[in-house]
Amino acid sequence: MTTGSSSASRSTTDGISTYLGQERALRADRLGTGGLLLSVLAATAPLMVVAGVMPTTFAVMGIVGQPLLFVVLGVVLILFSVGYAEMSRHVHNAGAFYAYISRGLGGTAGAAAALVALVAYNALQVGIYGIFGFEVSGLFSTYAHLQIAWWIPALVAALVVGALGWLKIDVNARVLGVLLVIEVALVVIFDIAAIGDPAKEGLSLHAFNPDTLTGAGVGTALCFCIAAFLGFEQAPVYAEETSRPHILVPRVMFLAVGGVAVFFAISCWALTVAAGPSAIVGTSQKQSAGLLFFLTESRLGGTFTDVLHVLFVTGMFAAMLSFHNVVARYTFAMGREGLLPASFGRTAGASGAPGTGSLLQSAVALVVVIAFAVADDKPTGDPTAPVLHLFTWGGNIGALGVILLMAAASVSVIVFFARRGALGAQSWRLITSALAAVALLVIAGYTVKDFDVLVGAGPDSALSWGLPGIVVLAALIGLVQGLVLRFRSPEAHARIGLGNEAFQLDKAAQEPS
Numbered sequence: 001m002t003t004g005s006s007s008a009s010r011s012t013t014d015g016i017s018t019y020l021g022q023e024r025a026l027r028a029d030r031l032g033t034g035g036l037l038l039s040v041l042a043a044t045a046p047l048m049v050v051a052g053v054m055p056t057t058f059a060v061m062g063i064v065g066q067p068l069l070f071v072v073l074g075v076v077l078i079l080f081s082v083g084y085a086e087m088s089r090h091v092h093n094a095g096a097f098y099a100y101i102s103r104g105l106g107g108t109a110g111a112a113a114a115l116v117a118l119v120a121y122n123a124l125q126v127g128i129y130g131i132f133g134f135e136v137s138g139l140f141s142t143y144a145h146l147q148i149a150w151w152i153p154a155l156v157a158a159l160v161v162g163a164l165g166w167l168k169i170d171v172n173a174r175v176l177g178v179l180l181v182i183e184v185a186l187v188v189i190f191d192i193a194a195i196g197d198p199a200k201e202g203l204s205l206h207a208f209n210p211d212t213l214t215g216a217g218v219g220t221a222l223c224f225c226i227a228a229f230l231g232f233e234q235a236p237v238y239a240e241e242t243s244r245p246h247i248l249v250p251r252v253m254f255l256a257v258g259g260v261a262v263f264f265a266i267s268c269w270a271l272t273v274a275a276g277p278s279a280i281v282g283t284s285q286k287q288s289a290g291l292l293f294f295l296t297e298s299r300l301g302g303t304f305t306d307v308l309h310v311l312f313v314t315g316m317f318a319a320m321l322s323f324h325n326v327v328a329r330y331t332f333a334m335g336r337e338g339l340l341p342a343s344f345g346r347t348a349g350a351s352g353a354p355g356t357g358s359l360l361q362s363a364v365a366l367v368v369v370i371a372f373a374v375a376d377d378k379p380t381g382d383p384t385a386p387v388l389h390l391f392t393w394g395g396n397i398g399a400l401g402v403i404l405l406m407a408a409a410s411v412s413v414i415v416f417f418a419r420r421g422a423l424g425a426q427s428w429r430l431i432t433s434a435l436a437a438v439a440l441l442v443i444a445g446y447t448v449k450d451f452d453v454l455v456g457a458g459p460d461s462a463l464s465w466g467l468p469g470i471v472v473l474a475a476l477i478g479l480v481q482g483l484v485l486r487f488r489s490p491e492a493h494a495r496i497g498l499g500n501e502a503f504q505l506d507k508a509a510q511e512p513s
Contacts, residue, residue, distance in 0.1 A: 033248055033251060033252060034177070035174075035177070036235060036238055036242060036248055036249075036252045037252045037255055037256060038176050038177035038180055039176055039234075039238060039322060039325065040231055040232055040234050040235050040238075040252060040253075040256050040322075041180055041231065041232075041256055041259070041260070042176035042177075042179065042180050042231070042318040042319060042321070042322040043230065043231025043234060043319050043322035043323055043326070044228065044229065044230070044231040044232065044256075044260055044319070045128075045231075045315050045316060045318065045319035046180070046183055046184055046187055046260075046263065046264075046267075046315065047183040047184075047186065047187060047308075047311055047312050047315040048128075048131075048312065048315050048316055048319065049228040049264060050187050050190075050264075050267050050268075050271075050292055051289060051291070051292040051293070051308075051312055052131070052289050053224060053225070053227065053228050054066060054264075054267075054268050054271060054291075055271075055284045055287065055288060055289055055290075055291035055292070056224065056284075056288070056289070057221050057224040057225060058271075058280055058281050058284035058285075058291075059281065059284035059285040059288060060217075060220075060224075060453065061217035061218075061220055061221040061224065062217060062281045063212065063213065063217055063218060063221045064206065064207055064212045064272065064277055064280060064281060065207055065208070065209065065210070065211075065212025065213045066207065066221065066225065066268050066272075067207045067208060067264075067265045067266075067268040067269040067272065068207065068208050068209075068210065068212065068213060068265075069213070069218075069221055069222060069225045070225060070228070070261055070264040070265040070268055071208075071261060071265050072222075073222065073225055073226055073229060073261065074229075074257065074258065074260070074261025074262070074265070075261075076436060076439045076440070076443075077229055077232065077257045077261070077436075078254070078257055078258065078261075079432040079433075079435050079436040079439070080406055080409075080410055080432075080433070080436035080440065081232075081250075081253050081254060081257055082428075082429050082432040082433065082436075083409075083410060083413035083414070083429050083430065083432060083433030083436070084100070084233070084236075084253065084406075084409055084410070084413065084433075085249065085250035085253050085254065086250070086413070086426065086429050087100050087103075087236075087409070087412075087413050087416065088235070088236045088245065088246070088249040088250055088253070089246040089249075089250065090103075090416075091103055091236075091497070092236075092245045092246075096117075096233075096234070096236040096237045096330075097113055097117050097233075097405045097406075097408075097409055098110045098111070098113035098114035098117055098330075098333075098334075098496075098497065099333070099497040099498075100236075100409050100412055100413070100416075100497075101113040101405075101408050101409055101412045101497075102496045102497025103412065103416050103497050104409075104411070104412025104413060104414070104415040104416035104419075105408070105411065105412045105415060107482055107485075107486065107493045107494060107495075107496035107497065108479060108482030108483055108486060108493070109408070109412075109479075109482070110482070110496045110497045111339055111478045111479065111481050111482030111485065111496060112474075112475045112476075112478030112479045112482060113405060113408060113475075113478065114330070114333075114334050114339050114478060114496075115339075115474045115475070115477055115478035115481070116401050116404065116405060116471060116474045116475050116478065117330050117401070117402075117405055118327065118330055118331065118334065118474075119397070119401060119470065119471065119474040120397065120398045120399075120400075120401025120402050120405065120471065120474075121323055121326050121327045121330065121398060121401075121402075122327055122361065122364050122365075122398075123393075123394040123395070123397040123398035123401070123470075124230065124323050124394060124395060124398030124399070124402075125320055125323035125324055125326075125327055125361065125365065125394075125398075126364060126365045126368045126369070126390070126394050127390055127391050127392075127393065127394020127395045127397075127398065128316050128319055128320045128323070128391065128394070128395075129154040129157060129158060129320065129365060129368075129369050129390065130150070130154070130369075130372065130387045130388065130389070130390030130391035130394070131316060131387065131388075131390075131391040132153065132154060132157055132313065132316040132317065132320065133149075133150035133151055133152070133153045133154030133157075133369075133387060134150045134387040134388075134391075135309075135312060135313050135316070136150075136153035136154075136157075136313055137149065137150045137152075137153060139309060139310065139313065140153075143306075149373070149376070150376075150387050151369055151370070151372065151373035151376070154369045154373075155366065155369055155370070155373075157317060157320065158362060158365040158366050158369060159362070159366075160317075161317070161320050161321050161324050161362070161365075162324070162358060162359070162361075162362030162365075164321055164324075165321070165324050165325060165328055165353065165355075165358035165361070165362070166353055166355050166358055167353065175318075175321065176318050176321060176322060179311075179314050179315060179317065179318040180315075180318055182311055182314075183311045183312075183314070183315040183318075184263070186304075186307070186308055186311055187263075187267055189300065189304075190267075190270065190292065190295070190296055190299075190300070190308075191266060191267055191270040193274075193296070193299040193300050194270040194271070194273050194274035194295065194299070195270060195273060197274075197299050198273045198274065198276075199273065199274060199275055199276030199279065200276060201276045201277055201278065202273075203273060204272070204273065204276075204277050205269075206272070206277040207268070207269050207272040207277055207280075208269070219442075219443075219446035219449070219450065220446060220450040220453050220454065222443050222446060223396075223399070223443060223446055223447045223450065223454055224454070225264075226399065226403065226443055227395060227396075227399040228260075228264055229257065229260055229261075230398070230399060230402055231256075231319075231322065231323075232253060232256035232257045232260060233253075233402065233406060234322070234326050235249045235252045235253045235256065236249050236253075237326050237329050237330070238329070271291065271292070271295070274295045274299070275291075275295065292308070293305050293308060293309065296308060324358070324361050324362075324365075327357065327361040328353070328354045328357035328358040328360075328361055329354055329357065330357070331344050331354065331356070331357030331360055331361065332344060332345055332346075332347070332354030332356075332357045333345075335356070335357070337492075337495055337496050337497070337498070338485065338489070338492045338495070338496075339481065339485075339496065343356055344356045344357055344360065368390070369390075372387075372389070372390045388456070389455075392454070392455045392456060393455055393463075393467055396447070396451065396454045396455055396467065397467055397468070397470055397471060399447065400444065400447050400448070400451075400468055400471050401471045401474070403440055403443055403444045403447060404440075404444055404471065404475075406436070406440050407436075407437050407440040407441050407444060410433040410434070410436045410437035410440065411433075411437050413429070413430065413433045414430045414433050414434060414437075417429075417430060418430075447468075448468050451463070451464045451465075451467060451468050452464035455467060482496070
């Protein structure tokens with residue numbers, strides 16, 4: 001019997017080498033189809049989209065045909081998913097985006113994608129703390145007549161999310177699943193109530209008329225709406241923690257993007273039915289984020305609306321936890337492959353969770369929330385300003401980063417299979433990837449062009465170029481890191497994106513011939 005380090009260096013988990021011990025590999029068999037689907041869908045925060053994104057898009061852009069935009073985006077993202085899902089059958093790595101981009105476009109491009117992903121998902125996760133703290137503060141004020149600063153519940157939530165991030169991923173999936181199912185059920189109840197009690201225009205399908213998508217605001221509206229889908233692309237991040245990633249990951253991706261597109265299109269249409277297509281823009285401008293609650297009050301009563309307010313908050317919590325898990329896994333993958341210090345490429349004890357990555361994400365969240373709390377201008381100005389800035393800035397920085405990553409991943413799919421001589425066998429998948437890349441780059445262009453509208457800044461504001469510049473800066477730093485690594489350590493550079501495959505190479509090199 002061997003003992004000590006020799007035993008550790010030769011251990012395996014379901015046939016995957018965990019060279020130097022299991023701490024360098026995420027635990028397999030933690031998630032099945034249901035758990036993976038719930039973990040992914042929780043990030044889409046359906047109630048936050050219906051109550052927040054949809055009314056904002058109606059109010060700011062004046063696009064009555066917003067339900068049709070969800071259908072259009074659903075088609076674009078399914079086109080993206082065809083190649084992305086096929087790639088997931090060949091590459092199983094918690095680094096997902098950057099791993100795929102590395103395999104197609106090389107390790108230097110992968111290093112840039114890794115840092116963009118880390119910045120983008122951190123921005124998405126931390127941004128939600130702003131609106132979460134604001135809403136919880138409002139609940140305390142309304143129901144307990146207690147005034148508390150928004151950053152207090154935000155900091156508490158950051159600590160709770162950080163603690164949950166250390167638990168087994170299947171435990172997290174149960175938490176996310178319960179919250180997700182409840183909030184989806186409440187939105188469905190509203191949809192049924194709206195259809196059963198429409199405004200004076202009846203069950204009008206005018207919102208699905210292509211003529212409603214004319215005007216200069218359509219491109220910007222696409223930017224608002226695509227943010228609602230973010231989360232479905234996370235399925236490959238959990239590939240190492242499933243038993244059959246080549247089957248489960250593609251299945252969950254298509255279920256997620258298809259289900260999200262249908263759910264949001266119907267729910268957005270229900271809003272137009274409840275308010276009336278001719279009145280939906282004006283009502284949204286008047287009610288703002290209170291639109292959904294305004295419409296449920298008259299149809300389903302005060303108690304249902306109160307419950308909806310509470311679930312609005314828990315849905316945000318579920319999204320924060322989902323994005324936290326993704327950031328922790330990206331950090332783990334980067335630490336494991338030399339893009340971050342090696343200490344980040346370790347898992348935490350019996351849970352098998354990426355504990356150090358979880359700690360880093362929690363630290364980032366706490367620092368950003370504290371910084372915005374210090375900048376809180378309640379005594380002299382708009383009390384919602386720091387909150388809204390944190391939410392809108394973080395959300396749009398993150399959305400831009402993910403859109404660019406999806407476009408780059410689509411290109412990398414084409415290059416990956418072309419290098420393998422599989423152009424003929426994969427031709428239709430490569431065509432869909434090319435179409436998706438073009439569509440996503442167009443949306444990214446509109447996002448950058450109209451960033452001042454997305455974050456509520458003036459056209460001459462430094463924010464209109466400074467905030468998108470964060471994504472560009474992350475890409476440039478990542479490129480420099482990749483080039484330096486290629487020069488100083490070609491062997492380490494060659495392993496970017498390999499994940500557990502690199503450990504198999506390590507083990508083979510260690511074993512006597």
